[in-house]
Amino acid sequence: MKNSKQNEPLVTHIFTADPSAHVFEGKLYIYPSHDLDHDEPSNDNGDQYKMEDYHVLSMEDADAPCIDHGEVLHLKDIPWASKQLWAPDAAYKNNTYYLFFPARDHDGIFRIGVATSESPAGPFKPEPNYIPGSFSIDPAVLVDEDDKAYVYFGGLWGGQLEKWQTGTFLSDAEGPAATAPALGPIVAELTDDMLNFKGEPQEISIVDEDGNPILAGDEDRRYFEGPWVHKYNGLYYLSYSTGTTHKIVYAVSENPQGPFVYKGTILTPVSGWTTHHSIVEFKDKWYLFYHDCSMSGGVNHKRSVKFTELKYNEDGTIQTIDPYGDK
Ligand code: FUB
Secondary structure (H helix, E strand, C coil), X not given: CCCCCCCCCCCCCCEEEEEEEEEECCEEEEEEEEECCCCCCCCCCCCCCCCCEEEEEEECCCCCCCEEEEEEEEHHHCCCEEECCCCCEEEEEXXXXXXXXXXXXXXXXXXXXXEEECCCCCCCEECCCCCCCCCCCCCEEEXXXXXXXXEEECCCHXXXXXXXXXXXXXXXXXXXXXXXXXXXXXXXXXXXXXXXXCCCCEECCEEXXXXXXXXXXXXXXXXXXXXEEEEECXXXXXXXXXXXXXXXXXXXXXXXXXXXXXXXXXXXXCCCCCCCEEEEEECCEEEEEEEECHHHCCCCCCCXXXXXXXXXXXXXXXCCECCCCCC
């Protein structure tokens, strides 16, 4: 088996995307989406992303071979879900590993479910129902130093976030006007057993350096999908995809629920429409996990997970990464 190399696909025998990386039991574990290899057409609703299962990947070291632990959860075993197992995340608490994942329910509405395992490598057993009150896509979980856990989620367009502005699902609702504040990601504190929201989910506010909300028309900075929150020097860093402008950008706060102040770009556009990432500290270095479509020659729904080192400046800002910079 080949050693892993930065900025190259972690695995080549399957298409993988949306990597959520964590250090569990001293190793790097990566929880990606498993893209299906099909040639059907694409649309803005994301119907081409028709994933049916999850695999777990792991690496003993940043240059060690990447192991595929195989299928750890399949759509057919999730009673509430009908299709599209999109970007997952994992968390550890209560001596249990939790896999959080979005899927469409039997009414075609995206919800967020949880599955559990005794091992970070799975297999994961799904809860019979989705988290009550959950909606939209791309859950990312932060278990804070005080042991409180938060799930961040939400995505525009196919992710249906626009349809929840009133608190109920309105199938024909559209996003705010370009001059109005953009929709933010959603945060909910999790109950101690990690299976429910503690209170009502709240929208996160992302503001500029002057405290003004980022506007919906500001597509270089506004939230689109794929939230991730990590801590560095006591501050919370919320990073996310800008969707239509294909960047990973970030904003910083002293509070896990915001408001977050926009700071800048972490990753410039990759090949393919979507960009999705996670950030993890491993053996005193920081890494950005991301995906692109280089292995499929640019087919949007055939993506590959990659990683690269991420560096901070002395003032805590993150150095922008060009994924093809050295090529
Ligand atoms: O993989 C399906 C969707 O594409 C994810 O949920 C989004 O973040 C985007 O990467």
